[in-house]
Amino acid sequence: MFTRTLSRVALSALLLAGSGLLAACGSDHAASGGQAQDGAAGYPVTVDNCGFQQTFDKPPSRVLLLQGASVGEVETFLLLGLGDKIVANAQYYGVSDIPGMAQRVDSLPKGGLKLNASADVPAEQALALQPDLVVSTWSGGFDPKFGFASRDMLQQAGIRSLVNPVNCSYGKPKDVTAAERDAYTAASTTSSLDFITLVGRIFGVPDRARELVDQLRVRMDAVAQKVNGQPKSKMLIAFPDMGMMNANGLPAVFSGNIYDSVVRAAGGEPAFPNGGWDLTSNLSAEQLAAAPVDVLVIGAYRPGEDLDAEAAKLFAAYPQWNASKSKSYVKVSDGIYLGPANADAIEQIARVAHPAAF
The missing domain is CATH 3.40.50.1980 (Nitrogenase molybdenum iron protein domain)
Structure with missing residues (x-):
């Protein structure tokens, strides 16, 4: 390796x-x-x-x-x-x-x-x-x-x-x-x-x-056709293993550009639209608590991460999220970045956000 x-x-x-x-x-x-x-x-x-x-x-x-x-x-x-x-x-x-x-x-x-x-x-x-x-x-x-x-x-x-x-x-x-x-x-x-x-x-x-x-x-x-007309779930992309990029020790939260594009392609709307780099590095616990989150998109950057456990931690920390109440989350990795894996991530996210459409 x-x-x-x-x-x-x-x-x-x-x-x-x-x-x-x-x-x-x-x-x-x-x-x-x-x-x-x-x-x-x-x-x-x-x-x-x-x-x-x-x-x-x-x-x-x-x-x-x-x-x-x-x-x-x-x-x-x-x-x-x-x-x-x-x-x-x-x-x-x-x-x-x-x-x-x-x-x-x-x-x-x-x-x-x-x-x-x-x-x-x-x-x-x-x-x-x-x-x-x-x-x-x-x-x-x-x-x-x-x-x-x-x-x-x-x-x-x-x-x-x-x-x-x-x-x-x-x-x-x-x-x-x-x-x-x-x-x-x-x-x-x-x-x-x-x-x-x-x-x-x-x-x-x-x-x-x-x-x-x-x-x-x-x-x-094909995903766009299936989710067309479906309610737009608010989605948050979070990578716990990249917490070092946030001054407050929170998970790295990705927003803007390619990240918003992937979310929208999956039939959702970003919880922090067009948040950009400043959001990723300076997000506060108060902002995260107030975010509208219907679906948590939780990401792995390295092998061996227990994303189920990480999602459970976030749900416990932010019980007010709709995603916390419904335990709605989807695990991704490279598909939310620039590269050919976008289609795979979009399919995975859409299936969780709009199960009836699949």
Whole structure:
């Protein structure tokens, strides 16, 4: 099992990288972070990614996936059948809403990586692996102030780099555009699908990417049809194991952007709509007590967490919630973040919130 020390920098990346998603797909959105134009034969493929333009003459074959407190990127590679292109993967939770996915991620090569104090791959190790592509969930994964290799440094070594386009503005040292900021603050599960499409273009498997996107969209649309017209349950997303991110020792409560998108896709409404990062870090016990909660969405970040026990603790602490009275809760993990597991989480949440519709 790949072990790692979770720093505040890395956990911040998880919370915020998951919150910056594009509102819709299409060339206008892709152009701000990951527009690709390819010739008649498929290659070369030129990508303008966060203002960093690169040309791919062939599919990358030695990929390093930086940690960034994310699994959305590695899961995308696996679902596209590109696991054999990964020379080293630093992304790992040990839990997933996609059945069997945690085991698949854990079986990928680790490349002997030792993460630095910022909980990601230091520059010297990234260069020593001699990858031909390094992928980060956020621009901060290429910031030298955290000990990481910059995109310029990698380019000088003949190594291409890729940031999940929705997170271009997050951690970008300079030259952040208004379009990048807007993409980051907008929210939709569609951004998870946009990244699948981009990876498919770069690796020469656009049909495979289109098929995966279509499958995930069909599943999410099916849920939308079933919950259409149903009462909108108020939902609270809480991750007890991330309590260190709250100054008051409360569970991390996720709100805004991708989190609200997942909740709404499941036929609910967030208890703290558009709460954002400030809510997650500064939520008070009084605010939590007063929140309208019909369904508790309780999340696991690491394997071995007893979410049933954690839900019981929250119900005992906040007996006034409707969810506490009905004992209504659903267990999730990676599906509420940026990545292809969104459909799985949406299905799970919707079944608990609207059992009669299923």
